[in-house]
Amino acid sequence: MNPSSLAVRCQNVVKVYDTGDQKVTALNGVNLDIALGELMMLVGPSGCGKTTLISVIAGILDQDSGYCEVFGEDLLNMSNQHKLNFRARNIGFVFQAFNLLPALSAAENVSVPLIINGMKRAEAERKAIAVLEQVGLGARVTALSSELSGGQQQRVAIARALVHSPRLIVCDEPTSSLDHETGRNVMTLLKEVALHKDRALVIVTHDARIFDFADRIAEMDDGHIVKVKETRDKAKG
Amino acid sequence: MNHIALKMLMGDRGKYLGIVMGLTFASLIMTQQPAIFLGIMSRSYSFISDVGLPDIWVMDAKVQFVDDIKPLQDTELYRVRGVSGVEWAMPMYKGLLKARLLDGTFQTCNVIGLDDATLIGGPPVMLEGTIEDLRRSDGVIVDIDGAQDKLGKPSPIPGGKPIPLKVGDSLELNDHRAIVVGIAKVTRTFQSQPVVYTTYSRAKNYAPKERKLLSFILVKAKQGQDLAELTRRIRATTGLAAYTREEFATLTYEYFMHNTGIPINFGISVLLGFIVGAAIAGQTFYNSTLENLRQFGVLKAMGTSNWILLRMILLQAVLVGVIGYGLGVGLTALFGYSMRHTILAFKFPWQLLLFSGAGVSLICIFAALLSIIKVIRLEPAIVFKG
Numbered sequence: 001m002n003p004s005s006l007a008v009r010c011q012n013v014v015k016v017y018d019t020g021d022q023k024v025t026a027l028n029g030v031n032l033d034i035a036l037g038e039l040m041m042l043v044g045p046s047g048c049g050k051t052t053l054i055s056v057i058a059g060i061l062d063q064d065s066g067y068c069e070v071f072g073e074d075l076l077n078m079s080n081q082h083k084l085n086f087r088a089r090n091i092g093f094v095f096q097a098f099n100l101l102p103a104l105s106a107a108e109n110v111s112v113p114l115i116i117n118g119m120k121r122a123e124a125e126r127k128a129i130a131v132l133e134q135v136g137l138g139a140r141v142t143a144l145s146s147e148l149s150g151g152q153q154q155r156v157a158i159a160r161a162l163v164h165s166p167r168l169i170v171c172d173e174p175t176s177s178l179d180h181e182t183g184r185n186v187m188t189l190l191k192e193v194a195l196h197k198d199r200a201l202v203i204v205t206h207d208a209r210i211f212d213f214a215d216r217i218a219e220m221d222d223g224h225i226v227k228v229k230e231t232r233d234k235a236k237g
Numbered sequence: 238m239n240h241i242a243l244k245m246l247m248g249d250r251g252k253y254l255g256i257v258m259g260l261t262f263a264s265l266i267m268t269q270q271p272a273i274f275l276g277i278m279s280r281s282y283s284f285i286s287d288v289g290l291p292d293i294w295v296m297d298a299k300v301q302f303v304d305d306i307k308p309l310q311d312t313e314l315y316r317v318r319g320v321s322g323v324e325w326a327m328p329m330y331k332g333l334l335k336a337r338l339l340d341g342t343f344q345t346c347n348v349i350g351l352d353d354a355t356l357i358g359g360p361p362v363m364l365e366g367t368i369e370d371l372r373r374s375d376g377v378i379v380d381i382d383g384a385q386d387k388l389g390k391p392s393p394i395p396g397g398k399p400i401p402l403k404v405g406d407s408l409e410l411n412d413h414r415a416i417v418v419g420i421a422k423v424t425r426t427f428q429s430q431p432v433v434y435t436t437y438s439r440a441k442n443y444a445p446k447e448r449k450l451l452s453f454i455l456v457k458a459k460q461g462q463d464l465a466e467l468t469r470r471i472r473a474t475t476g477l478a479a480y481t482r483e484e485f486a487t488l489t490y491e492y493f494m495h496n497t498g499i500p501i502n503f504g505i506s507v508l509l510g511f512i513v514g515a516a517i518a519g520q521t522f523y524n525s526t527l528e529n530l531r532q533f534g535v536l537k538a539m540g541t542s543n544w545i546l547l548r549m550i551l552l553q554a555v556l557v558g559v560i561g562y563g564l565g566v567g568l569t570a571l572f573g574y575s576m577r578h579t580i581l582a583f584k585f586p587w588q589l590l591l592f593s594g595a596g597v598s599l600i601c602i603f604a605a606l607l608s609i610i611k612v613i614r615l616e617p618a619i620v621f622k623g
Contacts, residue, residue: 051621060538060617081542088540099535099620103248104241115238116540172621 006069007168007200008034008057013066015052026052027063028223036167037197039190039213042204044220050204051172053220057202058170059087071167088116092161094190096173098153100145106132106156107141113164131159135189151182155189162194169194171203175210187213238541242549243556245529252528255521256557256604257564260597263514264565267507267593268585269572274503275589276582281493282486283424284331284347288358291455292464294485295326295471298478302492303485304428306331308449309477316475317454322467324457327352330440331452333430337409340391346383346433347426348410350440358455359421360434365404366419371436376418377410382580383431384420410443427493429580511596518561519604522554526608530615538617546612554605562597566590 015027026049034040034057042050055061056068059075068075071090075083092113093099100109110128115121129141135155145153154174161169174190175183187210195201203214211217212231219227247253284303285294295317297307317326330350335343351358351371359368360378370376379388379402388408389399402408406417410433423432435443441450456479458467464481471479480488494500526533533546573583 055618055621058538060620084540084542086540087538091539093535093538093620095535095620099531101241101245101248101532101535103244108241108244112241112536113539115241116536121240 005035006033007036007038007071008032008202009067009069010053010057011067013053013056013063013068015049015056015061015063025223027056027066029066030220030223030225032218032225032228034200034202036200037195038215039195039201039203041211041214041217042202042220043206043211043217044226046206048220049223050220054170054172054202054204057168058091058093059083088113089164090167092164092166092169092194094154094157094161094169094171094174096176098145098150098157098177100153100156100160102145105142105144106137106148106159109145109156110159110163113160113166117164128159128163131163132156134193135159149182150178151186154178154182154186158186158190158194167199169199169201171201171205173205173207174203175205175207180209183207183210238536238545238549239552241536242552245532245549246525246553246556249525249528252521252525253557256518256525257561259514259517259519259521260557260561260600261564261568263510263518263600264562264593264597265568266510266514266565267596268566268569268589270503270506270510271589271592272569272573272583272585273581274499275584275586277427277499278490278493279584280425280427280429280582282489283426285482285486285489287361287424288329288455288482289361290357290457291327291482292458293456293468293471293479293481295454295456295475295477295479296452298476300478302489303331305492306452308447309451309454310449311451313451313475313477314454317456317471317477320467320471320474322459322462322470324459324462325355326457327355327357327455328437328451329358329453329455330437330444330450332440332444332450334411334433334443336388336415336431336433337412338388338391339408344387344431346388346410346431347428348433348435348440348443350435350437352455353436353438356436360423360432362422364420364422368419368434370418371434373416373418375407375414375416375439376435377408377415377439378419378421378434379417380421380423380432382423382425382429383433384417386431388431411445413443415443425580425582511600514597515600515603518557518600519607522557522604523607523611526550526611530611531619533612534615534617534619537615538620543613547609550605550608550612554601554608558597558601562594565597566593 010030010032013027013030017024017026030053044050056063062076107125107128110132111124114124114127132138132141135158137155175186178186191213214231216228216230218225297309300307314326314328332348333345334348336346337343356368356371364381384402388402392399402417404417408415444450458464468479573585576583
């Protein structure tokens with residue numbers, strides 16, 4: 001793969017958690033490349049290291065050894081401030097439990113990444129409303145998260161992950177709290193709105209119902225990538 | 238990010254009100270109890286404050302406070318008048334005498350005897366009559382609180398309020414007739430006994446026969462005279478104690494501070510208010526942060542720095558602190574205002590605002606510090622935990 005077309009390059013990444021009485025190896029020499037414009041799914045049994053890997057890729061957890069480059073930048077050797085700025089500009093997050101701020105309206109929630117990046121509140125909210133319209137929630141911009149259904153909350157979370165135009169979006173089980181139809185709708189939305197040639201999506205999931213949305217699926221087990229397979233559509237394409 | 242911090246704080250109304258109530262309680266206790274304490278302590282020297290004209294009070298060297306009367310011989314008055322720098326010196330009698338009321342009961346009164354000629358040392362405010370009316374036969378002036386309550390005439394209705402003593406009414410002071418010729422307003426004293434003013438010679442007549450009856454000598458310094466120097470000169474010349482008005486008030490105040498349990502009792506109340514307020518507000522604020530920990534984690538993952546999170550928590554602490562402090566101080570002021578006509582002692586100087594403000598600030602700093610440590614140590618990877 002051409003390095004300039006890579007969003008993420010992980011080489012021999014190791015992460016060990018020290019729980020006091022024992023050490024748990026969460027990542028044991030992971031090698032993975034994710035290309036720009038690609039939707040990569042990480043799958044595998046619980047405890048295999050998927051969440052640790054996306055935490056390292058998203059720059060919110062430091063690996064113990066190995067190399068992880070995101071858009072050509074080595075996250076481990078960045079200063080804290082540089083890493084914060086890098087995350088604020090380049091990473092969008094979608095969580096299993098949505099993690100919306102319950103006291104904020106949908107528009108305010110979506111505007112948070114823009115405010116973190118220094119945009120004025122009014123302008124950030126205007127832009128947030130535009131993105132909410134894009135995800136089909138133009139009529140619910142003032143609703144609190146408690147007033148939205150699970151699917152709507154996840155759409156707000158997707159809008160929040162997209163609003164500052166990050167180049168990498170990491171999603172942790174984005175459909176596991178949703179019913180089948182809503183889950184597929186969310187994935188369709190993610191693929192249509194979030195994915196384009198300058199951006200990559202990494203999705204950790206157990207949900208086999210959505211595997212067909214992936215370009216490639218990396219199977220993990222015991223801290224390793226055991227297999228990376230292209231999906232049928234991608235292989236055909 | 239400030240509006241996000243405030244919305245996170247107020248998002249849970251119950252917790253938000255809990256924090257504010259805790260701080261309000263702490264602020265109320267830390268303001269109201271010292272205000273009552275200061276009110277009580279200021280009553281200890283209120284008599285000195287009421288006697289405005291003299292610069293210096295002269296008394297027996299062993300006197301410890303204003304009610305600690307150790308009488309002098311009348312000749313001491315002339316010795317003081319002979320000290321250079323003294324413009325004038327007047328006698329004053331102060332003693333506790335029993336008044337016999339119409340229903341046959343007795344009431345102890347604080348009887349003040351003023352110089353017959355000048356009537357210096359009289360009540361600060363006359364409500365009825367004039368100070369000169371004391372020159373009328375058997376004339377006494379009674380303070381309004383005493384006249385309306387403890388010296389009042391028995392109510393015709395059993396258990397009813399006493400009928401206030403009026404000008405022209407009489408009472409019996411140590412078996413001597415006294416006619417009320419005026420009603421005065423005086424600052425309540427520590428003992429809260431009725432205050433009865435009369436002339437020095439008449440007071441000596443009312444008082445049990447003793448060789449010495451002169452309680453204080455009130456001195457006015459000549460113009461331009463240094464008061465500290467004059468008090469030293471009076472002490473050196475007469476062997477008596479001489480204090481400026483402020484010194485005598487301080488002597489009295491410190492006697493009560495050191496020889497009564499009042500400061501300790503009020504100190505315990507204030508400390509308890511501080512501890513309970515800190516416990517309620519601190520714990521609720523910290524719990525609120527713990528419940529918002531995942532939200533702080535999300536903000537951290539999205540690129541918010543520790544410094545901005547710290548500012549957000551400080552803003553939350555400052556807001557609840559200001560609201561709680563304002564409510565507490567406001568309630569204290571309301572309490573003081575509503576009690577202004579009662580017997581309750583209450584003094585609310587501006588320094589007390591600083592004192593309780595410092596206490597509430599400490600509680601907020603404590604609460605914020607606990608939360609800040611927790612948030613700064615927070616790993617943003619928490620956001621991916623289920």
